Amino acid sequence: MGxxxxxxxxxxxxxxxxxxxxxxxDAFKSAVRATNDPKFGxxxxxxxxxxxxxxxxxxxxLASQVADAVDLEPLAGPPEIAGPGFLxxxxxxxxxxxxxxxxxxxxxxxxxxxxxxxxxxxxFSSPNVAKPxxxxxxxxxVIGNSLARIFKALGxxxxxxxxxxxxxxxxxxxxxxxxxxxxxxxxxxxPVAELARLYRLAQDRIKTGDQSVEVAARVExxxxxxxxxENRALWNQFMPHCLQALRKIYDRLGVRFDVELGESxxxxxxxxxxxxxxxxxxAEESEGAIVVFTAETSAPFIIRKRDGAFNYGTTDLATIxxxxxxxxxxxxxxxxxHRQGDHFRQLFAVARRWGYDQVDLEHVAFGTIxxxxxxxxxxxxxxxxxxxxxxxxxxxxxxxxxDANSPDLDQEARARVAEVVGLxxxxxADLSQNRLSDYVFDWQKMLAMNGNTATYLQxxxxxxxxxxxxxxxxxxTLRKQPPELVLNHPAERGLGVRILRLPEVLELAAAxxxxxxxxxxxxxxxxxxxxxFEECPVLKAExxxxxxxxxxxxxxxxxxLKFGLELLGIEVIDRM
RNA sequence: GCACCCGUAGCUCAAUUGGAUAGAGCAUCGGUCUACGGAACCGAAGGUUACUGGUUCGAAUCCAGUCGGGUGUACCA
Numbered sequence: 001m002g003x004x005x006x007x008x009x010x011x012x013x014x015x016x017x018x019x020x021x022x023x024x025x026d027a028f029k030s031a032v033r034a035t036n037d038p039k040f041g042x043x044x045x046x047x048x049x050x051x052x053x054x055x056x057x058x059x060x061x062l063a064s065q066v067a068d069a070v071d072l073e074p075l076a077g078p079p080e081i082a083g084p085g086f087l088x089x090x091x092x093x094x095x096x097x098x099x100x101x102x103x104x105x106x107x108x109x110x111x112x113x114x115x116x117x118x119x120x121x122x123x124f125s126s127p128n129v130a131k132p133x134x135x136x137x138x139x140x141x142v143i144g145n146s147l148a149r150i151f152k153a154l155g156x157x158x159x160x161x162x163x164x165x166x167x168x169x170x171x172x173x174x175x176x177x178x179x180x181x182x183x184x185x186x187x188x189x190x191p192v193a194e195l196a197r198l199y200r201l202a203q204d205r206i207k208t209g210d211q212s213v214e215v216a217a218r219v220e221x222x223x224x225x226x227x228x229x230e231n232r233a234l235w236n237q238f239m240p241h242c243l244q245a246l247r248k249i250y251d252r253l254g255v256r257f258d259v260e261l262g263e264s265x266x267x268x269x270x271x272x273x274x275x276x277x278x279x280x281x282x283a284e285e286s287e288g289a290i291v292v293f294t295a296e297t298s299a300p301f302i303i304r305k306r307d308g309a310f311n312y313g314t315t316d317l318a319t320i321x322x323x324x325x326x327x328x329x330x331x332x333x334x335x336x337x338h339r340q341g342d343h344f345r346q347l348f349a350v351a352r353r354w355g356y357d358q359v360d361l362e363h364v365a366f367g368t369i370x371x372x373x374x375x376x377x378x379x380x381x382x383x384x385x386x387x388x389x390x391x392x393x394x395x396x397x398x399x400x401x402x403d404a405n406s407p408d409l410d411q412e413a414r415a416r417v418a419e420v421v422g423l424x425x426x427x428x429a430d431l432s433q434n435r436l437s438d439y440v441f442d443w444q445k446m447l448a449m450n451g452n453t454a455t456y457l458q459x460x461x462x463x464x465x466x467x468x469x470x471x472x473x474x475x476x477t478l479r480k481q482p483p484e485l486v487l488n489h490p491a492e493r494g495l496g497v498r499i500l501r502l503p504e505v506l507e508l509a510a511a512x513x514x515x516x517x518x519x520x521x522x523x524x525x526x527x528x529x530x531x532x533f534e535e536c537p538v539l540k541a542e543x544x545x546x547x548x549x550x551x552x553x554x555x556x557x558x559x560x561l562k563f564g565l566e567l568l569g570i571e572v573i574d575r576m
Numbered sequence: 577g578c579a580c581c582c583g584u585a586g587c588u589c590a591a592u593u594g595g596a597u598a599g600a601g602c603a604u605c606g607g608u609c610u611a612c613g614g615a616a617c618c619g620a621a622g623g624u625u626a627c628u629g630g631u632u633c634g635a636a637u638c639c640a641g642u643c644g645g646g647u648g649u650a651c652c653a
Contacts, residue, residue: 050594059633084596287650297578298649299649302651312652315653341647342579343648343653345579367582368647402615405613405614405615406613421615435590437581444602445589445601452600463612504592512592512593533613534618535617576615
């Protein structure tokens, strides 16, 4: 077993073991964290001050008792007392050096599999199949994909589920369009574009107040659900085209799903869901509909409409039941726009009353993408910007930079670099920010290739590869026989501390459901590497032992960058 | 009206959930090129964390109120 396992966890265990009388060990442990300023050491334990307050004793006295009692060896010596009662921990350089060598030799990335892996269902992307994906879909897709990879990397069992919108009223609109305004030649040439046109047509008519279309579309939806032969046949005809179009985008983005169980899959279960919920007295009739009143909102949660049709609330309940029965997950994450917050609060409340009170249901909400005018992001023509054209734009911007900077690469290599850099820029722009507030879409920021961007991380990776190729060294030989590491220079030590933090950062990102914790970490790591690169010659180090030590640090940095970027769904290239 | 979310540097965003002097990127200004990739590095400037009060060793974070913005609010998803 490796030495370098979750440093934070080990320090917490050590401090937890010496929790003073009258204190809560869990609270005391969780007050141990990485410092935000290196002058306070590498980690700090902040639990003494809060505890001293409740025990009504002097915090510094308490801190000194803890400092005397705690045994942090071999990671670190006794902590230092500072300020009102902080305990600052500085890792032993020698221990770090051994741990890093061990990481390099065998145990990278240093993650210890959990004693009890959790099963986590992640519901993300979930587009309507009837229309092309637009920028609004990118957040759910990219964030969900990243969370899935992070959980998996930590050793949990992950089910990625694309809950396709393949059965709702948007399909009724398409059916109406097909029957009233289809262009068969256009459909033959590009089925998805024609379906999208029909959808938009129906939507425009409804939006401009044409009630006849609204009613007609609803009728088509109802007929589809009721098993109407013609509508079912059309559904079967359209679906493969829709799915193929989605597949193309997912392939390009590197996104995979374990299951793609859309709304249509749950259709046969809906009637019995309503029956069961009603029989248990959870649902009741109101204004002709079957609804559940919850404390969460004033409006009820509708599970059967007045006209007898089911809606997405019904589907979502059926989905919870199916997921529970099929995978028995501990956690289900819904990576969905924050505007559906009320819906999920109601859904979760109903599900708990229905008996699903063991599974942790979480709405991983995110803000809406806005244009520069602070309105939902649209093109000049008023359409949402297509996802595909956004990706193309990013790749072509990246291509310009590659052409300017790397004339020595051949066409094919440049195209490859542009794709990796361009897509990376888009994904990173989204992942590096995970606030609930809406955010302003900014081409310049999305396509930026300096500063805190994926390009910066990819560039750091490529520079490291360049060192190895220039020195004609294969990092794998280094990994077979790890050299002794030296961390005398602050830049070397700074990199070492960061590399060892990877497992705890991933734990934190998973616990908080925030990929931006990972992007912040990687940017900080790349930054530390750039400093190191300026200040510490590698190939021309003062001695071969120093050179080997630095090569080891370089390789670990590169591995960490690559691994971390992979968890964000972003690739690296050796030359760019 | 009610509910939820938000308000941090000129702009876009962080801040390990109550910790030490609130940090990055962009933009601005000034420096660094005879070492491994300048898509870089170092530095400067920029703040009453919307406002007022409260809680305590300690508040951007918690509580109350005020102002401003967003979203949702019975049969779309």
